[in-house]
Amino acid sequence: MWSAEHGWIGVAFRVIAAAGFVYLMLPILMMFPLSLEQGSLLRFPPSSISLRWYSEYFSGREWMASTLLSFKVAVGAAGIATLVGTLAAVGLARASEAVRNVCSLILLSPILLPTVVVAIAIYGVYASLRLVGSPFGLILAHAVLTTPFVILNVSAAVAALPRALEEAAMSLGAGPAATLAQVTIPLIWRGIAAGAVFAFLVSFDEVVIAMFLSGTQAVTLPKRMLDGIFYEMTPILAAISVMLVLMNVALAVLGLVLARPRRP
Amino acid sequence: MEAPDRLSGRRACSDSGSAAGAAGPALEVRNLVKRFEGITAVDDVWFAVPAGAFMSLLGPSGSGKTTVLRLLGGFELPDRGSIMVDGSEISRLPPYRRDIGVVFQRYALFPHITVAENIGFALKQRRVPKPARRQRVEEALDMVGLPGYGERHPGQLSGGQQQRVALARALVFKPRILVMDEPLAALDKRLRERMQQEIRQLQKRLRITTVYVTHDQTEAFVMSDLVAVMNHGKLEQIGPPRTLYEKPQTEFVAAFVGDSNLFRGSIVPSPPAEGEMLLNDGSIVHCPWQGSAPESATLLVRPEKLRIDRAEPDSRRFNTLRGRVLDAIFLGDSIEYIVSAAGHEVIVREPNRAGAAHVRPGADVLLSWAIEDTVVLR
Numbered sequence: 001m002w003s004a005e006h007g008w009i010g011v012a013f014r015v016i017a018a019a020g021f022v023y024l025m026l027p028i029l030m031m032f033p034l035s036l037e038q039g040s041l042l043r044f045p046p047s048s049i050s051l052r053w054y055s056e057y058f059s060g061r062e063w064m065a066s067t068l069l070s071f072k073v074a075v076g077a078a079g080i081a082t083l084v085g086t087l088a089a090v091g092l093a094r095a096s097e098a099v100r101n102v103c104s105l106i107l108l109s110p111i112l113l114p115t116v117v118v119a120i121a122i123y124g125v126y127a128s129l130r131l132v133g134s135p136f137g138l139i140l141a142h143a144v145l146t147t148p149f150v151i152l153n154v155s156a157a158v159a160a161l162p163r164a165l166e167e168a169a170m171s172l173g174a175g176p177a178a179t180l181a182q183v184t185i186p187l188i189w190r191g192i193a194a195g196a197v198f199a200f201l202v203s204f205d206e207v208v209i210a211m212f213l214s215g216t217q218a219v220t221l222p223k224r225m226l227d228g229i230f231y232e233m234t235p236i237l238a239a240i241s242v243m244l245v246l247m248n249v250a251l252a253v254l255g256l257v258l259a260r261p262r263r264p
Numbered sequence: 265m266e267a268p269d270r271l272s273g274r275r276a277c278s279d280s281g282s283a284a285g286a287a288g289p290a291l292e293v294r295n296l297v298k299r300f301e302g303i304t305a306v307d308d309v310w311f312a313v314p315a316g317a318f319m320s321l322l323g324p325s326g327s328g329k330t331t332v333l334r335l336l337g338g339f340e341l342p343d344r345g346s347i348m349v350d351g352s353e354i355s356r357l358p359p360y361r362r363d364i365g366v367v368f369q370r371y372a373l374f375p376h377i378t379v380a381e382n383i384g385f386a387l388k389q390r391r392v393p394k395p396a397r398r399q400r401v402e403e404a405l406d407m408v409g410l411p412g413y414g415e416r417h418p419g420q421l422s423g424g425q426q427q428r429v430a431l432a433r434a435l436v437f438k439p440r441i442l443v444m445d446e447p448l449a450a451l452d453k454r455l456r457e458r459m460q461q462e463i464r465q466l467q468k469r470l471r472i473t474t475v476y477v478t479h480d481q482t483e484a485f486v487m488s489d490l491v492a493v494m495n496h497g498k499l500e501q502i503g504p505p506r507t508l509y510e511k512p513q514t515e516f517v518a519a520f521v522g523d524s525n526l527f528r529g530s531i532v533p534s535p536p537a538e539g540e541m542l543l544n545d546g547s548i549v550h551c552p553w554q555g556s557a558p559e560s561a562t563l564l565v566r567p568e569k570l571r572i573d574r575a576e577p578d579s580r581r582f583n584t585l586r587g588r589v590l591d592a593i594f595l596g597d598s599i600e601y602i603v604s605a606a607g608h609e610v611i612v613r614e615p616n617r618a619g620a621a622h623v624r625p626g627a628d629v630l631l632s633w634a635i636e637d638t639v640v641l642r
Binding site for chain 1: 337338339358359360362363364365366368369370372373374375376377385386389390433434437
């Protein structure tokens with residue numbers, strides 16, 4: 001690695017690295033001062049410091065309704081995705097290579113295809129089923145979108161699990177269900193939990209599918225923020241963004257800690 | 265160090281294994297075939313293990329011995345053939361219906377539960393009530409010399425202790441057969457030798473029919489009633505260790521089991537039960553032979569059967585070759601000579617005792633061995 005011993009090369013390396021970080025982080029960090037503006041316009045630097053827009057958010061009936069809906073949808077979608085994705089990942093690990101490749105492609109297609117394509121496809125089906133504007137419809141759609149994240153996390157955990165452990169369980173008389181419940185899942189739960197956290201995050205932040213499916217009844221938080229950009233461009237968006245950034249960072253760190261392989 | 269190494273077992277598993285004297289073998293494998301993507305890992309393997317016997321599957325890596333074990337355990341299904349336990353066919357049953365105890369190469373203890381829960385796992389699956397389960401787990405821990413270790417986690421145990429827990433876990437439910445896949449490979453030499461003795465004593469006491477996979481010839485000989493030598497998916501020969509050593513049937517068995525000197529040539533029968541063999545260099549030796557027609561063959565003479573003689577021995581009982589010593593290696597308990605004779609580099613192992621020949625490299629010597637110590641390989 002580079003270190004101070006490398007003289008000016010080391011210094012240059014650090015400057016470039018720092019510039020990269022600033023480039024990546026600056027727009028997000030800008031949200032913090034913007035959210036503290038007292039007036040009704042996004043302004044930098046803020047003309048006067050206040051928490052006005054934070055309290056506007058917490059007292060806004062529609063904002064709260066959307067936030068609650070987003071939580072419900074994200075929890076529901078993550079729940080379904082975790083169940084389906086875990087079973088899929090465990091099954092894929094045992095399938096023959098050909099089956100695994102084909103099934104992986106199908107199961108991961110929601111994140112391989114452009115989201116807008118997935119959104120239009122779901123919208124077409126939902127319109128005829130009258131599911132547009134229904135929280136349940138959103139949960140199902142988000143479950144499809146977030147299942148791949150669970151599959152990827154759980155597959156990594158399953159791959160790290162020695163096959164002999166499951167074979168040992170079966171040789172001792174445990175059938176497939178008992179082996180799954182008593183050996184496999186207890187040994188891969190960190191991967192499952194990491195997948196659930198990422199599924200929650202993806203659903204909570206998702207806006208493309210939400211745009212198509214929210215209708216007027218089921219407006220999620222990101223959808224309402226998007227609407228806000230068009231109709232009321234106030235620092236409330238910056239305030240919400242700050243809170244979203246903090247929540248996402250906390251959950252992403254949790255997810256990464258869980259996903260990290262543990263020394264046996 | 266290890267926990268007390270005395271096998272102070274009580275009756276934890278004493279009624280496992282089949283009833284002594286039952287008709288037919290406890291385990292019988294017929295015509296077993298397993299292919300993986302065009303490679304025949306197990307090629308028409310047949311064997312039978314009597315009730316209560318300890319059989320080793322011995323062979324180099326890739327010889328198919330582990331695949332045979334996985335077929336026994338039910339982790340792979342055979343392409344052909346049958347596996348009979350006490351006369352009933354099990355080769356199509358899933359592992360959890362086979363009632364076979366398996367000790368895995370790296371133990372495969374469940375890391376998330378305690379030693380007691382590991383050992384009690386099979387009893388839990390069989391819905392043994394908790395108090396009875398606890399008692400049997402304790403008996404099993406006593407049996408493998410680890411009393412009081414139940415509340416630990418596998419990660420807190422040494423390799424040898426984990427090995428014992430794996431053994432207890434595979435025996436506690438009184439399986440019909442015990443199979444072990446190189447269970448001692450990860451242990452150092454001293455511990456391995458001790459575990460060989462312990463496993464063998466335990467197996468004898470429980471009289472459980474056992475199949476043991478190893479690539480270590482000494483280990484197979486120390487532990488087994490029967491040794492089955494495998495090579496390239498085929499079973500080359502099965503028999504008691506002594507038979508394999510004294511009467512190997514193939515060159516592979518001769519070379520894999522112990523050191524060997526092989527001479528090639530052709531045999532001419534000379535009744536009643538003896539042949540004359542013309543070696544490729546023109547020398548003639550006698551060998552036990554019951555064939556009727558001339559045949560090309562390979563002769564095996566073990567290094568310790570050969571002697572370095574000063575005087576010509578009785579030619580009716582001994583074969584003799586002239587040779588020149590190329591090298592002498594002092595091994596402590598014996599001296600190994602490399603002698604050039606009959607166009608071969610012949611290994612001669614002389615015991616290190618008074619009266620033994622002490623010759624130097626370059627010396628011309630007479631090599632002799634008893635005719636009945638000559639083995640004909642076909």
